[in-house]
Amino acid sequence: MAREFKPQIVTANDLLLGDVIYLTKAGNWSRRHEDAHVAVSADQAQTMLAHASARQDEIVGAYLAEVTLDDSGTPHPVHFREAFRTRGPSNYFHGKQAEV
Amino acid sequence: MYAYDEFDQAFVRERVRQFRGQVEKRLDGSLTEDEFKPLRLMNGLYLQLHAYMLRVAIPYGTLDSRKMRQLAMIAEKWDKGYGHFTTRQNIQFNWPKLKDVPDMLEALADVGMHAIQTSGNCVRNVTADHFAGAAADEIEDPRPTAELIRQWSTDHPEFQFLPRKFKIAITGAPNDRAVTKAHDIGIRMVRSEQGEPGYEIIVGGGLGRSPFIGKVLRDFLPRAHLLPYLEAILQVYNLSGRRDNKFKARIKILVHETGLEEIRDAVEATFERVLEEFEYPSDALISEIASHFEPPEFDNTQTLAFEEAQEADPLLRSFVETNVSQHKNPAYGIVTVSTKPVGGTPGDVTADQMRVIADLAERYGHDEIRISHEQNAVLPHVRKADIPAVHAALREAGLATANIGLVSDIIACPGMDYCALATARSIPIAQEIAERFHALKLEHEIGELKIKISGCINACGHHHVGHIGILGLDKAGVENYQVTLGGDATETMALGERAGPGFAAGELIPALERLVETYLDLRRDRSETFLAAYRRLGAAPFLAALYPEDERHAA
Numbered sequence: 001m002a003r004e005f006k007p008q009i010v011t012a013n014d015l016l017l018g019d020v021i022y023l024t025k026a027g028n029w030s031r032r033h034e035d036a037h038v039a040v041s042a043d044q045a046q047t048m049l050a051h052a053s054a055r056q057d058e059i060v061g062a063y064l065a066e067v068t069l070d071d072s073g074t075p076h077p078v079h080f081r082e083a084f085r086t087r088g089p090s091n092y093f094h095g096k097q098a099e100v
Numbered sequence: 101m102y103a104y105d106e107f108d109q110a111f112v113r114e115r116v117r118q119f120r121g122q123v124e125k126r127l128d129g130s131l132t133e134d135e136f137k138p139l140r141l142m143n144g145l146y147l148q149l150h151a152y153m154l155r156v157a158i159p160y161g162t163l164d165s166r167k168m169r170q171l172a173m174i175a176e177k178w179d180k181g182y183g184h185f186t187t188r189q190n191i192q193f194n195w196p197k198l199k200d201v202p203d204m205l206e207a208l209a210d211v212g213m214h215a216i217q218t219s220g221n222c223v224r225n226v227t228a229d230h231f232a233g234a235a236a237d238e239i240e241d242p243r244p245t246a247e248l249i250r251q252w253s254t255d256h257p258e259f260q261f262l263p264r265k266f267k268i269a270i271t272g273a274p275n276d277r278a279v280t281k282a283h284d285i286g287i288r289m290v291r292s293e294q295g296e297p298g299y300e301i302i303v304g305g306g307l308g309r310s311p312f313i314g315k316v317l318r319d320f321l322p323r324a325h326l327l328p329y330l331e332a333i334l335q336v337y338n339l340s341g342r343r344d345n346k347f348k349a350r351i352k353i354l355v356h357e358t359g360l361e362e363i364r365d366a367v368e369a370t371f372e373r374v375l376e377e378f379e380y381p382s383d384a385l386i387s388e389i390a391s392h393f394e395p396p397e398f399d400n401t402q403t404l405a406f407e408e409a410q411e412a413d414p415l416l417r418s419f420v421e422t423n424v425s426q427h428k429n430p431a432y433g434i435v436t437v438s439t440k441p442v443g444g445t446p447g448d449v450t451a452d453q454m455r456v457i458a459d460l461a462e463r464y465g466h467d468e469i470r471i472s473h474e475q476n477a478v479l480p481h482v483r484k485a486d487i488p489a490v491h492a493a494l495r496e497a498g499l500a501t502a503n504i505g506l507v508s509d510i511i512a513c514p515g516m517d518y519c520a521l522a523t524a525r526s527i528p529i530a531q532e533i534a535e536r537f538h539a540l541k542l543e544h545e546i547g548e549l550k551i552k553i554s555g556c557i558n559a560c561g562h563h564h565v566g567h568i569g570i571l572g573l574d575k576a577g578v579e580n581y582q583v584t585l586g587g588d589a590t591e592t593m594a595l596g597e598r599a600g601p602g603f604a605a606g607e608l609i610p611a612l613e614r615l616v617e618t619y620l621d622l623r624r625d626r627s628e629t630f631l632a633a634y635r636r637l638g639a640a641p642f643l644a645a646l647y648p649e650d651e652r653h654a655a
Contacts, residue, residue, distance in 0.1 A: 020150060056133055090517050091528070
């Protein structure tokens with residue numbers, strides 16, 4: 001039986017800085033996961049990933065990450081790895097948590 | 101200290117120039133990431149979880165104040181003001197920007213450093229005993245041999261695309277501080293029955309997914325034959341190592357699957373052929389290199405001031421007990437500078453602290469510094485009379501933690517706080533363990549206890565050879581920590597035994613506390629270490645401490 005589709009977002013690393021970024025609905029890259037465009041079907045997710053992966057002059061290593069949506073429809077990462085990527089390391093106030 | 105010759109300098113500068121062009125091409129779109137990635141990795145540049153990471157080689161862990169100050173400058177100018185010393189005696193910068201990396205490499209080249217072969221399927225940074233040239237138990241300084249291997253392996257055309265990465269470690273002392281039995285090749289300096297210098301060659305050790313203790317390939321290899329023999333081992337591995345499966349590609353798998361005798365026969369046959377091609381015997385080259393590693397002029401004056409200062413200052417006494425090791429010259433001590441203050445990140449040193457270490461090395465330590473595989477810094481030659489002053493300066497810089505070999509002197513890989521391969525975090529676990537045992541005031545009571553933590557199966561934190569090893573895993577989307585017991589990284593190497601089911605992060609520290617309390621209850625006396633008690637008593641009482649629930653169920 002086909003696995004039930006769960007909402008997904010496209011994430012990658014910025015080419016120049018290396019920091020974690022998310023594909024937005026407008027097709028830009030945001031450092032805030034809350035801004036990420038959420039794919040609600042497998043087809044949509046693959047289309048978004050293909051679009052992102054073609055933009056090699058901006059990013060490195062785009063992939064899909066599962067999210068849950070809160071009442072306002074804002075995406076939040078499912079896996080702890082993706083949760084760490086939304087903020088930065090736990091030993092210093094460095095990375096996105098310090099910059100966003 | 102060895103200084104780059106003209107060839108080294110020209111080679112490193114050319115690589116920087118090449119890489120600068122490659123970065124420019126990546127940024128203007130002429131190179132795709134698929135094309136660029138192998139090029140950046142050849143220059144030590146990874147892309148990690150939150151940022152790029154530049155891994156810089158510190159050959160055999162040896163550097164001087166000039167190099168250390170340059171690392172501090174790089175940390176401040178292009179990173180976030182600190183560097184991370186690793187279990188491979190490298191330093192990693194965790195936050196460089198791609199466009200800055202060529203400038204960072206240029207700055208490294210200015211002081212004879214680079215990031216070449218810190219990644220890729222090639223011979224990696226050669227590691228050595230961090231007390232080399234200073235230790236009282238040393239047969240001979242291993243660094244000239246390590247330098248020869250560095251020169252031989254750097255850009256070796258035949259060994260740039262091996263089946264997998266290849267790690268060589270060397271020790272010049274019978275007490276193994278270089279973990280030689282957990283390397284692809286481990287080299288121990290020995291003497292023949294006639295007193296000739298030579299090497300014991302160990303092959304096929306390694307940690308990671310399939311841990312193996314290395315096996316002795318040659319009891320005694322004359323010094324003159326070192327390079328042809330290494331060349332023979334690498335040729336056999338390059339030809340026969342598995343390339344079909346990344347997880348089975350290391351030489352340890354080849355040795356395990358083929359059998360030591362067959363590998364030995366292949367190496368010896370290859371060696372006979374290779375030997376004819378080598379124009380210069382290794383011993384002549386080593387003797388030439390050795391002039392760069394001549395011991396400093398020691399001041400042999402012994403003074404009572406050192407003993408008196410310890411009597412007057414309990415903090416100094418405690419520091420000397422744990423952080424000062426026996427030097428070959430009785431007027432000197434080897435000072436290990438802990439990078440592991442309670443609650444700190446193992447291996448992290450700020451730019452200011454790097455400068456303090458550099459200043460102390462220059463003023464009191466014959467300008468020599470080492471980085472240990474246990475992620476600490478070492479001042480190998482400090483006059484005992486100067487140790488109180490060194491201790492005072494280290495205290496002021498937050499570098500005087502008296503915990504070498506104790507429960508908070510933890511090896512911890514960067515884990516999922518930084519590493520793209522990790523499956524769980526390591527650093528917070530190390531911090532919690534250190535904080536908990538500090539709060540219990542038990543650290544010095546417990547005595548020697550090596551805890552080693554890895555954030556994934558690749559075992560960069562050497563968990564397999566920790567007296568207590570901790571492996572972080574992803575269990576159904578939650579961080580989970582598996583415990584191993586009884587590992588040993590020294591000449592009596594043992595792989596730790598998996599204790600049982602893993603622990604959730606919140607359960608781990610109480611479990612470790614029960615484990616250590618059990619040891620304190622069961623040990624014969626204070627001289628019996630955790631490892632000795634484990635070997636005497638077996639696993640059962642320690643497993644009962646870790647898993648008291650099981651006991652209840654069994655009752």
